[in-house]
Amino acid sequence: MAKIKASGNGSRKDAIIKKAAGLFRKKGFASSSMRELADGIGVEASSLYNHIGSKSELLQTICFKVANDFNMHLEAVESSGGNCISKLENLIRFHIHMMTAQYDEVFVANHEWKQLPEPYLSNFLSQRKLYENALVDMISTGIDQNEIKDIHPYVAVLTILSAVRGLEFWHSHKKNVSIEKLENDMVNHLLKGLTR
Amino acid sequence: MAKIKASGNGSRKDAIIKKAAGLFRKKGFASSSMRELADGIGVEASSLYNHIGSKSELLQTICFKVANDFNMHLEAVESSGGNCISKLENLIRFHIHMMTAQYDEVFVANHEWKQLPEPYLSNFLSQRKLYENALVDMISTGIDQNEIKDIHPYVAVLTILSAVRGLEFWHSHKKNVSIEKLENDMVNHLLKGLTR
DNA sequence: CATAAAAACTAATAAGCGTTAGTTTTGTAA
DNA sequence: TTACAAAACTAACGCTTATTAGTTTTTATG
Numbered sequence: 001m002a003k004i005k006a007s008g009n010g011s012r013k014d015a016i017i018k019k020a021a022g023l024f025r026k027k028g029f030a031s032s033s034m035r036e037l038a039d040g041i042g043v044e045a046s047s048l049y050n051h052i053g054s055k056s057e058l059l060q061t062i063c064f065k066v067a068n069d070f071n072m073h074l075e076a077v078e079s080s081g082g083n084c085i086s087k088l089e090n091l092i093r094f095h096i097h098m099m100t101a102q103y104d105e106v107f108v109a110n111h112e113w114k115q116l117p118e119p120y121l122s123n124f125l126s127q128r129k130l131y132e133n134a135l136v137d138m139i140s141t142g143i144d145q146n147e148i149k150d151i152h153p154y155v156a157v158l159t160i161l162s163a164v165r166g167l168e169f170w171h172s173h174k175k176n177v178s179i180e181k182l183e184n185d186m187v188n189h190l191l192k193g194l195t196r
Numbered sequence: 197m198a199k200i201k202a203s204g205n206g207s208r209k210d211a212i213i214k215k216a217a218g219l220f221r222k223k224g225f226a227s228s229s230m231r232e233l234a235d236g237i238g239v240e241a242s243s244l245y246n247h248i249g250s251k252s253e254l255l256q257t258i259c260f261k262v263a264n265d266f267n268m269h270l271e272a273v274e275s276s277g278g279n280c281i282s283k284l285e286n287l288i289r290f291h292i293h294m295m296t297a298q299y300d301e302v303f304v305a306n307h308e309w310k311q312l313p314e315p316y317l318s319n320f321l322s323q324r325k326l327y328e329n330a331l332v333d334m335i336s337t338g339i340d341q342n343e344i345k346d347i348h349p350y351v352a353v354l355t356i357l358s359a360v361r362g363l364e365f366w367h368s369h370k371k372n373v374s375i376e377k378l379e380n381d382m383v384n385h386l387l388k389g390l391t392r
Numbered sequence: 393c394a395t396a397a398a399a400a401c402t403a404a405t406a407a408g409c410g411t412t413a414g415t416t417t418t419g420t421a422a
Numbered sequence: 423t424t425a426c427a428a429a430a431c432t433a434a435c436g437c438t439t440a441t442t443a444g445t446t447t448t449t450a451t452g
Contacts (some may be wrong), residue, residue, distance in 0.1 A: 010397085028310060030226035034440060043400070046441075050399050054441065111307070114224060146228075152373050155381040162353045162362020170354065177348050185351040208429080230410060242411075243430050251410065 013051045015151030016041065020058040023105035029059055029112040033102055059112060060120050066109035067127050069098065074134055088160070090136070096162035096183050107168050132157055160190055209247045212237065216254045242354055255315050262305035263323050265294065267300035270330055280338030284356070285383055287331070291360035292358055292379050299313040303364050328362060356386055 023032045038045040073094050113124050135157040142148035219228045234241040269290050309320050331353045338344035
C-alpha cells in the first residue's frame with residue numbers, strides 16, 4: 001500500500017474526497033486544479049487517478065452525499081409524530097448541525113452544484129425541488145391547522161433555507177457565541193420573529 | 197463607430213459589463229471564458245480588449261458597483277429618522293429591490309467575490325464587514341430600547357442578510373406571487389416570525 | 393525471500409485559457 | 423472625398439488544464 005491515506009479508517013478515495021471538499025470550498029470547483037489537490041495530499045496529480053475517475057466525479061460524490069443526508073433526515077422527520085412547528089424546528093436544527101459537522105461538503109453542495117454535468121445536474125435539482133416541496137407542504141399544513149400565520153408557504157421555506165445556509169459565514173465569527181445559543185437564537189428568530 | 201453597442205445610451209463598455217454579469221451568474225466567473233462572452237455579444241474575444249482592461253476588471257467593476265449601491269442606501273437609512281425596526285424594514289426592502297432590479301450583478305457580487313485578486317478582495321471584505329457591523333449596531337440599539345427581543349445581534353443580522361440573499365432562487369418561481377406580497381411576507385416573517 | 397497487487401512516478405497529449413500585436417474595417421466629421 | 427479615430431478582425435503567444443500511457447516503487451501476503 002502507499003502513502004495517500006495517512007490516518008483514519010476510510011479508504012484512500014475517501015481521503016481524496018475529503019481534501020477535495022476543503023479545496024473546492026476555499027477556491028471554488030472550477031478554480032481548483034487537480035495538481036493543487038494532489039499537492040495538498042502530497043502526491044502527483046496523475047496518481048489521483050488510481051483512486052478516482054475524474055475531477056467531476058469528485059464533485060458528484062460530494063453533492064449527492066450531502067443531498068442524501070438531508071433526504072434521509074427529512075424522511076425520518078416526516079414519519080415522526082409532532083406538530084408542524086416542531087417538525088420545522090427539527091429540520092432547522094439539523095441544517096445547522098450539518099453546516100457545522102460537514103461544513104466543507106455542505107458548502108460545496110450549496111455553491112458548486114451548477115458545475116455538475118448532465119444528467120447529474122437535473123437529478124440534483126429535482127431532488128432539491130422535492131425537498132423544498134416537502135417543506136412547503138409542511139408549512140401549508142401548519143397554516144391550515146392554525147399553527148402558522150397566513151404567509152406564502154414558499155416564501156417561508158425560502159427564508160428558512162436561506163437563513164440556515166447563511167451559517168457558512170459563521171466559521172469566521174464563531175468565537176463569542178456557543179453553537180447552542182446560535183441554534184436557539186436562529187430557531188427563535190425564524191419561528192417567532194425579532195419584534196418583542 | 198462599431199457594432200458592439202446595439203441599443204440604449206450606455207457605452208460599449210457598459211454593454212460588455214452587463215453581458216458579463218449575466219454570463220458570470222449563469223456559469224460562474226472561473227467557468228466563463230472571454231471567448232464565450234464575446235460570442236454572446238457577437239464579436240471576437242480580442243475585440244473586447246478595446247473596451248476593457250481584463251477579465252478580472254469586469255468582476256471588480258460588478259462587485260464594487262453593487263457594494264457601493266448598498267453602502268449608499270445604508271448611509272441614507274442611518275441618517276434618517278425612525279426607530280430601529282423601521283430602519284431594518286427599509287433595509288430589507290432595499291435588498292429585495294436590488295435582488296430583483298439588478299439580479300445578475302447582485303448574484304455575481306454575492307457568489308464570485310472570492311475570485312477577486314488582492315487588494316480588491318480585502319477591500320471588498322472590509323466593506324462587507326462594515327456593512328454587517330452597521331446592522332449589528334442597529335439591532336443592538338433596538339434591543340437596548342426594548343424594540344427588539346434579546347437575541348445575539350450578529351445571529352439576527354446573519355439570518356436577515358442570508359434570507360434576502362436567498363431570493364436568488366426566486367427567479368425560477370416568480371409566477372404565482374407578486375413581488376409586493378413576497379416583500380411583505382418576508383419582512384413580516386423576519387420581523388414578526390412564523391408562529392401565530 | 394518471492395509474488396502480486398496497489399499506488400506511486402515520469403512524460404506526454406490535446407485542448408482551452410487570457411491576452412497581445414499588428415492590421416483592416418467601419419463610422420464620423422471636416 | 424479625405425482624414426482621423428474607434429472598434430473590429432486574424433493570428434499567435436505562452437501557460438495551464440484534465441487526463442492517459444507506460445513504468446517503477448511500495449506494501450502486504452504467502
